[in-house]
Amino acid sequence: MLYVLTSDASSELRSYNISSPSTFSSADLIDQEGIPADDRARSLGYFNGALFVGASEDGLAAELYSFSASGGVLALLDSMNNAGGFMDIEVHQAYIYAGSTQDVAELRVVDAFDPANLTDAPGVGYNLTDVHDGSAIAVFGTAALLGRLDGTSIEELILFDISESVVPSPPPGPWYYEVGGNASDIAVEPGGRYVFLAASHPDKELQVIDPHRLSGGLPAELTYYDSPNGAASGIFYDMLKDRVFLATNDAFEIIQPGP
Numbered sequence: 148m149l150y151v152l153t154s155d156a157s158s159e160l161r162s163y164n165i166s167s168p169s170t171f172s173s174a175d176l177i178d179q180e181g182i183p184a185d186d187r188a189r190s191l192g193y194f195n196g197a198l199f200v201g202a203s204e205d206g207l208a209a210e211l212y213s214f215s216a217s218g219g220v221l222a223l224l225d226s227m228n229n230a231g232g233f234m235d236i237e238v239h240q241a242y243i244y245a246g247s248t249q250d251v252a253e254l255r256v257v258d259a260f261d262p263a264n265l266t267d268a269p270g271v272g273y274n275l276t277d278v279h280d281g282s283a284i285a286v287f288g289t290a291a292l293l294g295r296l297d298g299t300s301i302e303e304l305i306l307f308d309i310s311e312s313v314v315p316s317p318p319p320g321p322w323y324y325e326v327g328g329n330a331s332d333i334a335v336e337p338g339g340r341y342v343f344l345a346a347s348h349p350d351k352e353l354q355v356i357d358p359h360r361l362s363g364g365l366p367a368e369l370t371y372y373d374s375p376n377g378a379a380s381g382i383f384y385d386m387l388k389d390r391v392f393l394a395t396n397d398a399f400e401i402i403q404p405g406p
Contacts, residue, residue, distance in 0.1 A: 148162055148164065148177070148218075149162070149163040149164075150162050150191060150193065150198055152188045152189075152190075152191050153188075154186050154188075156181070156186060157179075157181045158181055159180070159181060159182045159186075159188035160179065160180045160188065160214065160221060161176060161178070161179045162176075162177045162178045162179070162216065162220075162221055163177060164177055177218075177219035177220065178220050178221045179221070180214060180223065182202055183205070183207075183208035184202075184205050187202040187203045187208070187232075188201075188202055189202055189203055189233065189234050189235070190233055190234060190235045190236040190245070191236070192236045192237060192243060193238065194238040194259060195262075196217060197214065197215060197216060197224065197259070197262035198214045198216045199211065199212070199213050199214075199236060199238065199262070200213075200214070201232070202232060202233060203232040203248070204231055204232040204248055208228075209226035209227055209228045209229070210227065210228065210229040210231070211236075211243070211245075211257060211265060212225075212226045213225045213259065213263070213265055224262045224263040225262065225264060226265070229247070230249050230251075231248040231249025231250070231255070231280075232247065232249075233246075233247060233255065234247065234248060234281060234282050234283075235281070235283045235294075236284065237284050237285060239291075241258070241259055241260040242256055242258060242259060242260075243256065243265075244284050244286050244291055245257070245281070246280070246283050246284045246294060246295075247280070247281045249272070250274075250278045251272075252271055252272030252274055253272075253274065253275045253279070253295060254272050254275070254281060254284075254291070254293045254305075254307070255271070255281075256268040256270070256272055256313055268313050268314050269313070270312065270314030270316065272314060273314065273315050273321075275301070276301055279295045279296045279298040279301055280295065280296050281295055282295055282296050282330060282331060283330050283331060283333045283345075285333040285334065285335050285342070287335045287337075287339045288339045289308065289310035290306060290307065290308060290309065290358060291307045291309050292304065292306055292307075292335070292358070293305045293307065294326075294329075294331065294333055294344070295329075296329050296330075297326070297327075297328050297329045297347065301323075302325045303324070303329065304323070304324040304325075304330050304333075304344065305321050305323055305324075306321060306323075306324070306361050307321045308320045308362075319362075322362050324361055324368075326348060326354065327346070327351065328346045328348035328349070328351075329347040331345045331347060331378070331379055332345040332380065332381045332382045333382070334383055334384040335358075335384070336384060337386050339358060340358075341355055341357065341369070342355070342356040342357075342358055343355055343384050343391055344356060345380060345381055345393060347378035347379070348378075351373065352373065352374040352377075352378060352379035352395060353371060353372035353374065353382070353393055353402065354368060354371045355369045356368055356369065357369050370405065372402060374398075374400060376395040376396065376397040376400065377398075378395060379394065379395050380395065380396065381394035382394070389403065389404060390402065390404075
């Protein structure tokens with residue numbers, strides 16, 4: 148199954164049958180669901196047969212939705228209203244970690260063990276300095292990485308320790324990294340050795356960071372890539388192919404990491 152978000156006001160969430168990739172077409176659509184209000188769907192996660200959709204902030208409609216997805220058939224299970232939008236989400240051990248626009252909890256954590264009963268995790272979230280929105284999230288091992296929009300008085304990438312608490316409760320950490328632009332998307336090598344960051348930095352649209360050096364107080368940038376195709380907005384790392392897939396304003400780039 149393939150699950151995608153669109154900007155269609157009546158069917159933002161769609162499911163497709165991709166059992167025959169070579170003949171994939173609109174005819175492979177299985178089901179579709181709308182998100183209240185227009186063009187609000189921003190993030191998508193999957194866990195144990197359930198889909199979770201994060202939406203931008205709205206004064207009336209909810210910002211987080213859960214759907215059953217058996218066989219690609221979509222059915223709303225629950226929704227959660229929040230003071231901020233869920234701009235990026237990742238499900239980790241039945242908890243939804245989100246980059247949020249809520250000024251008092253740019254990192255937000257939701258208990259999704261029962262998708263039909265979404266509730267705040269104990270502690271709710273983490274409030275960072277200033278009001279710059281959470282824009283990207285990645286969780287690996289016992290760590291969570293939050294990306295934020297660019298700010299002159301903040302660092303845009305924050306590493307949290309979640310080994311003792313689902314919601315970060317420092318110390319230890321958090322640890323901060325200056326991106327020099329929006330931290331738009333994050334991908335992590337499965338072993339947690341490398342973080343690939345998509346950024347709006349004019350010369351470093353792809354930044355490669357060592358999270359262990361970051362938490363150890365050492366210079367964390369390992370290398371970077373200057374794309375000729377504008378600011379980066381999305382990133383994915385394929386471990387089997389050892390390739391980084393980078394989406395920018397003007398192109399889709401495939402990059403082979405160095406030795």
